[in-house]
Amino acid sequence: MSVNFKTLKSFVTAVDAKSLSAAAQQLHVAQPALSQHIASLEAHFRHKLLVRSNTGVKPTSAGSQLYRHAQIILSHLDQLEGELASRSESASTISGPVSIGLATYSTASVLSMPLLKAVRSQYPEINLFINDNFGLVLSEMVVTGRMDMAVIYAGAPMKGVTLEPLLSEELFLVAPASMALPDSHDGTIALRDLARIDLLLPSRMHLLRRLIDEAFSSAGITPNIRAEIESSETLRQAIEANVGATILPAALANFAWPGTAPKIRKIVEPSIRTTISLCVPNHVPMSEQAKVVLDILHAQIDQLFTDPPHAGISAPGGEPST
Incomplete structure (x- = not known):
């Protein structure tokens, strides 16, 4: 057959490496053999799959489509x-790899360590991989089968996945302890007051940033964005150094501070709220080990609503905790 696992692996490696010679080295095959694999795929699908140039190779439109499916x-x-x-013929324990994504700068990201501990305790034979990345990238990894599930910010339905709303969260201003803020008797700050504050936010690739930008735009406010930061540790250090303030869910705002704790104010007039959803593929069945990890994840999400509840979160459509 012209299409088999070997030829598909050759094609995917060539696209990833952007070079036939580099791909041949990675696969430990001769370059003419690799070229023959590509040629056999092109003959089978009756489409040119790679464009060759002096700088390497890149997929055609048909090649990009094959790449995703491959x-x-x-x-x-x-x-x-x-x-x-990882399973013997008589094995009864649940084992094997499970990959899960937790969106950065979301309440879900505080579950990484509890989830790791719970899986390790209840199912020691499961090899858990936790990925913390942009929500859009995580959903694409679920679609392509590189990740079993993800907890992400999701605004609209996505092709190839099923989205299950898990919780709704409100956003808070997290400012250096020394930063002067308007007086507040109830721990809130109006959105309009953020116009005069130096802000440190995720990049526009992040769905949370888009939500924040939309809130400012709807209110007719031009925010003073001083830096775009994707690392939570760098963000924490920047706030401690009085570089600026940020906007986060309360669960992230309350992470451990080795120095002086920051000022945390709930944003109002209007509030900013978003939904965190579970993202799973809708075209393949979930493995046994992924199902038990998902059960643990659901239990930990439920725990977020119990005493003491995390501030600013609620079930989708419910009233947030204070």
Whole structure:
């Protein structure tokens, strides 16, 4: 056959490496053999799949489409091989790899350590991989089969995945302890007052940033954005150094501060609220080990609403905690 796992692996590696010679080295095959694999795929699908130039190779439109499907096929093969390799014929314990994404700068990201501990305690044979990245990238990894599930900011339905709203969260201003803010008897700050504050925010690639930008735009406010930061640790250090303030869910605002704790004010007039959703593929069944990890994740999400509840979160459509 002209299409098999070997030829698909050759094609995906060539696209990733952007070079046939580099791909051949990675696969430990001769370059003519790799070229033959690509040629056999092009003959089978009756489409040119790669454009060759002096700088390397890149996929055509048809090649990009094959690349997406090939990633899914190969990831399923890797998952099956991993599951079978970790299970004996008589094994009764649940084992194998599970990958989960938790969106940065969301309440979900505080679950990483509790989730790791719970899975380690209840299912020690499960190899858990936790990814903390942009929500859009995480959803794409779920679609292509490189990740079993993700908890993300999601504004609209996405092709290839099922979204389950988990919680609604309000956003808070997190400012250096020394920063002068308007007096407040109830721990709030009006959105209009943020116009005079130096802000440190995620980049526009981040769905949380888009939500913040939309709130400012709707209110006719031009924010004073001094820096775009994707690292939570760098953001914490910048706030401690009095570089500026940021906008986060309360659960993130309350992470451990080695120095003086920051000022935390709930944003009002209007408030800014978003929804965190579970993202799972809708085209492949979930593995046994992924199902038990998902059960643990659901239990930990439920725990966020119990005593003491996290400020500013609620069930989707419910009233937030204070």
